[in-house]
Amino acid sequence: MRFCEVKIKTLSPTIIPARRVERGYKGQLKYIPSTTLRGAILTSLYMQEYISLEEAKSIGGSYELLVSNAYILDGEFKSYPSHPFMYKCKIPHKDAEKSEEVFESKIFIYEYDVANALKSGIDPKFKFECSRGHAAIEYPHPQPVRKSDKGEEEFKEVDVKVQSMISVGISKRRATSQAGMLYEYDVMVEGQEFWCYIGTSRDDIYERIKSGLEIKIGRGISRGFGHSVLEKVKEISLDDLVEDLKTSGVAVEDRNIIFYSLSPLLEIDDLKSYKPYPSKLNLNLLMEICGVDEKAGVLEIKKVYGKGRTLHCGWDMYGNIRRPIFDHVASEGSIAVGSITNGGNIPLSLALLSLIGYPIKISQNYILTGINMLTPIQIHPFLWGEKT
Numbered sequence: 361m362r363f364c365e366v367k368i369k370t371l372s373p374t375i376i377p378a379r380r381v382e383r384g385y386k387g388q389l390k391y392i393p394s395t396t397l398r399g400a401i402l403t404s405l406y407m408q409e410y411i412s413l414e415e416a417k418s419i420g421g422s423y424e425l426l427v428s429n430a431y432i433l434d435g436e437f438k439s440y441p442s443h444p445f446m447y448k449c450k451i452p453h454k455d456a457e458k459s460e461e462v463f464e465s466k467i468f469i470y471e472y473d474v475a476n477a478l479k480s481g482i483d484p485k486f487k488f489e490c491s492r493g494h495a496a497i498e499y500p501h502p503q504p505v506r507k508s509d510k511g512e513e514e515f516k517e518v519d520v521k522v523q524s525m526i527s528v529g530i531s532k533r534r535a536t537s538q539a540g541m542l543y544e545y546d547v548m549v550e551g552q553e554f555w556c557y558i559g560t561s562r563d564d565i566y567e568r569i570k571s572g573l574e575i576k577i578g579r580g581i582s583r584g585f586g587h588s589v590l591e592k593v594k595e596i597s598l599d600d601l602v603e604d605l606k607t608s609g610v611a612v613e614d615r616n617i618i619f620y621s622l623s624p625l626l627e628i629d630d631l632k633s634y635k636p637y638p639s640k641l642n643l644n645l646l647m648e649i650c651g652v653d654e655k656a657g658v659l660e661i662k663k664v665y666g667k668g669r670t671l672h673c674g675w676d677m678y679g680n681i682r683r684p685i686f687d688h689v690a691s692e693g694s695i696a697v698g699s700i701t702n703g704g705n706i707p708l709s710l711a712l713l714s715l716i717g718y719p720i721k722i723s724q725n726y727i728l729t730g731i732n733m734l735t736p737i738q739i740h741p742f743l744w745g746e747k748t
């Protein structure tokens with residue numbers, strides 16, 4: 361299986377509603393869900409006659425194409441869902457030398473008290489004050505944040521640009537507007553860029569993605585909404601990631617590891633019973649899914665810190681049925697604590713888990729990907745903060 365980081369650019373306004381209301385759709389998601397993106401890629405490959413309809417269906421129900429959620433890019437900066445151990449002070453801090461007002465933001469998970477408590481399985485202390493004693497601090501979790509380039513700010517909040525639109529319902533019969541048929545939409549403004557991870561065992565699909573595949577995402581695509589292009593593809597070296605994990609010293613059996621989750625978490629027994637996060641993940645199966653012939657052990661998740669959220673698996677276009685909805689699952693940006701037993705190649709299994717998570721078979725013909733994406737926080741580009 362090959363893995364890559366992909367940049368997606370929206371070419372027209374895009375509608376990915378958070379919920380349906382009486383007259384239209386309200387609320388715009390701040391990311392592109394993995395389900396939407398994976399479906400759009402498969403549909404596009406089929407529409408452009410690179411694969412047959414049968415193949416599109418069969419890949420949809422297999423592990424051959426794994427896609428994550430796509431999060432907003434702010435210029436050069438990748439954004440990430442914030443975790444619970446970060447705060448922002450709402451009172452501006454005025455620097456005596458500079459006239460500029462800054463808003464202190466801190467990532468405090470790496471502080472000795474917090475990290476050690478988490479590693480020992482104890483609930484860590486939360487911060488309720490900033491460094492100047494202001495109690496007016498807020499926790500952005502799970503809103504998207506990015507690295508900051510200013511002194512007192514460790515991170516910056518970012519947002520998707522959204523615009524409200526109202527359209528008038530047109531009568532089919534009379535070709536005039538109908539009274540009382542106003543539809544409200546929140547749309548993502550075009551020209552915004554997102555990033556995601558993709559893993560695929562199909563070289564032909566990898567090449568198509570790499571050559572700038574155009575896709576259509578969200579609602580209203582027949583009216584020109586949701587046109588996007590996969591613009592830039594960067595292949596990810598598993599070896600580099602494995603090296604990082606080895607150097608970090610966290611990929612060790614039987615010791616607690618602190619994980620950051622780039623995706624929501626979920627465990628399913630069958631459709632009637634599911635858990636807000638997996639209690640055990642069989643990493644051998646993940647190695648198998650990724651085509652690696654090595655043993656990996658079991659990851660037991662003991663505790664999760666984060667908000668609950670509702671997870672919609674979208675719409676099955678071929679079967680024309682709504683896929684399941686899971687309430688109160690651990691949100692993206694959650695922090696999990698767990699340890700590995702019976703480990704084999706622990707660094708490699710953790711690299712795969714970070715990149716593509718632990719996909720879940722929802723039904724005979726549907727795999728939920730971009731779920732349970734757990735990264736040991738010490739190898740995270742910035743959410744670990746500065747080590748002291």
Ligand SMILES: [Zn+2]
Pocket residue numbers: 449450451453464490491492493494
């Ligand atoms: Zn303050």
